[in-house]
Amino acid sequence: MEEVFADLHVHIGRSENGKPIKITAARSLNFANIAKECADRKGINIVGIIDCASPYVIEDIENFLKTGEAYEIEDGGIIYKDKVCILLGSEVETSEVGRNGKCGAAHNVCFFPHLSDIKGFSKEMSRHIHNITLSTQRSDVSGYELIDIVEKYNGILIPAHCFTPFKSYYGNCVDRMKDIFKEKFDKIFSIELGLSADTYLADMITELEDKTFVTNSDAHSLPKIAREYNKMLVNDISFKEVVKALKGEDGRKVLCNYGLDPKLGKYHRTFCDSCNQVIETKEPVAVCPFCGSDKVTFGVFDRIELIKDKEKSKSPANRPPYVYQVPLTFIPGVGNKTIDRLLDSFGTEMTILHKLSKDDIEAVVGEKVANEIIASREGKMKIHAGGGGVYGKVTVG
Template identity: 50%
Template sequence: MEEYFMDLHLHIGRTNSGQGVKITASDKLIIENIISEGVNKKGIDILGIVDAASPEVIKDIKKLVDEGKLIALEDGGLSYQNRVTLILGSELEVKSETGRQAHLVGYFPYLEDIKAFSQKLAKYVTNINLSTQMTYLSAKELFKIVNSFGGILIPAHCFTPHRGLYGNYGDSLMDIFGEEIFRQIYAIELGLSADSQLADYLDELREKTFLSNSDAHSLAKIGREYNKVLLKQPTFKEVLLALKRKQGRRVIGNYGLEPRLGKYYRSYCLECERTLVDSYPALSCCRDKEHKVVKGVLDRVLELSNRKKPFSPDFRPEYYHQVPLVDIPGVGKKTLEKLLKAFGTEMDVLHKVDYKQLVEVVGQRVATNITRAREGKLSILPGGGGKYGKVIE
C-alpha cells in the first residue's frame, strides 16, 4: 500500500479550441496545464476533473489518449507518465421541488462512461459544453442517472449557502436521498469553510468519508485543499475502495483551508455589510432581525445539530488546517518561486522542509510565518458572505 495526495475538484476554464467551460475560471485551466501544475508544482498524485462531461473537454482528453500521453488504466482513471492519475467527473446543479439548488459531482471510471453520460445529460441541460449546468433534476434523480453509467455521486461543498446540500437544499441527506440511496453516498465534500470537526456535529454523517478538495478556479488554487489516501495503486477502483473504507484502503488525512479563511465561515448581514461574530449560531442580524443574512457554515451546522460538541468516529482521520503559501504574509510571487526552486513542490514546503532550511532561502520573517501556518498559530479574521477571511500578522 502507498500514500497518495488527491484533489478531486478541479475546473476547466477553456478547451484547446477556445471554448469556454467554467466561465468564472481562469483561461489557463486547460487539461495540459492542470497536469503540469499537479506534477511539477503541487505534488498532487490524483486529480479530479469536474468538467469532463463537456464534449469539447472530452475531445481534448481523447486527443491526449490517442497521442499516448494519457493511458487508460484497467481499474479506471487516466495515467500521465505514471506520475499523476486523472479521475473524470461532472459537477452539476440540481433543484428541489421547492426550488432550492445544490451542486453534486458524479465521478466515472472510464472516458467511455463519461462520454455516454454526457450524451444522456444533454437532454437535461441548456448548454452541455458549460460547467455546473442546471439540470432541473432532483438530487435523487441525478444519482440514479450517474449510477446507471457506472459512476458515483458526491455532494459538493456540502455546507455552503451557495449551492450546498445542507447550506441551501435541505436539512438532512437522508431526507433528500431516501435511505437506500443515502447508503450509497459514500463520501461528502466538506468545502472551504468547513472541516471534519464541524461536519461531525451531524450524527447522520457519522459513517461518511469526508473529502477536502480545492474547487480550483485557477492553477494557483489547485491543492489548496486535498486528501492523503492509502491505496494499492492510484486508480478509480482504489479510490472508490478508499471512500468505502474497504480492504484497508482509506483516507488517512484531510488537508484543508483553515475554515475561518473560507468565504462563508460566519453569517453575514447584507444590509449592515458585516460578518456576524457576536453569537453562536448567528442566524439573524442583532441590529435588525428583518435584515437579510447569508448564513455561515459554522452557524448553519450549529443550527442543524442537536449536539453540544462534535463526535468523531474512530476511523475519522486527522484534519490538518493549513494556509496556502500564497496567503501567508510575506509570500509573494517572487518568494513563492524561490521556495519552489529550492524545495520542489508546495507539498514539500508545507510539510517537509524544516525551519532552518526555510530561513536560508526566504529569511526569518517568512520562515516563521510558514511555521506558524503549519502549527495553526496565525491570526485570522473570519470570512463571510462571499468574502474570504484574512491572515493578519
C-alpha cells in the same frame, strides 16, 4: 501500499481552443495545464477534474491522449507521465424541494472510471441540462434521480461543499440529506466538506457519522489547486483505488484531511447583504445586529448551529484527523516570486508544506518568510473570519 495526495475538485476555465467552460475560472485552467501543474508544481498524485462532461473538454481529453503523454488504465483514470492519476468528473447542479417548499439547488461531484463512461453520462445529461458545454449548469433532476444515472455509467456521487449557503444540500435545501436520497442514502459513502467547514463542525450531524469526509480545493485557477486536499493510503493511483479508500475497503483509506481553518472560507459566518458586515454573534441571527436588516446570508457555522442534532461534536473512531493547512498563497509576505523560488529549489508544494525544515526554507527565502511558513504549518496564526463571499485573513503571531 503507498501514501498519496488527492484533490478531487478542480474546474476547467477554458477549452484548449478558448471556448468557455467555467466562466468564473481562469483561462489557463485547461485539462493539460492541470495535469502539468499537479505533476510539476503541486505534488498532487490524484486530481479530480470535474468539468469533463463538457463535449469541448471530452475533445481536449481525446487529443491529450493522442500526444502519448497520458494513457487510460483498466482500473479507471488517466495516468499522466506516471506521476498523476486524473479522475474524470462532472459537477452537476440538481433541482430539489428545499426548506418550506421553496426551490433548492445542490452541487454534486460525480466521477467515472473511463472516458467512454463519461461520454455516455454527458450524452444522457444533455437531455436534462440546457447547455452541457458549460460547467455546473442547473439540471432538471434531483439528487435522488441523479445517483441512478451516475451508477448507470459506473460512477460515484459525492455531495459537494455540503454546507455553503448557495447550491448545497444543507445550506440551500434540507436539514437532513437523507430526506433527499431516502433509501439510496447508503449509496452516498463520502461527502465534501467545503472550504468553510471542517470535521469538527460536520460531526455535529449524526447522519454523517458513517460518511468519509473529503477536503478539496474547488480550484478556479492553477495556483488554487491543493489549497485543500487529502492523504490516502492506496495500492496504486487509479479510480478503483480511490473508491476503495473512500469506502475504507481492503485496508485502503483516507489517512488525513488537509484543509483551511474554516474561518478562512468565504461563507464561514453569516453576512449582512445590506451593510456588508460579517456577523459573528454567538448564536445564529436572522436580523443583522448592526443595521437591523433581515437580508442576511447564513454562514456555514451558523447553518450547522441551526441544524445540528448533537450537543457536542463527536467523531467516529475511524475518522481521520483534520489538519489545518494554510496554503502558501494565504501566508502574508509569500507572493508568486517567493513561491517560484521555493519550487525551483525543492520541487513541489507538498514537499514545502510537509517535509522541509525551517533551515531548508530559510536558506532560500530568508528568516522572516521561513518563520511565517513554519508558524502557519504549526497553527500559530490569527485568523479573521470570512463571510459573504470574502475569504478570511491570516496574520501570523
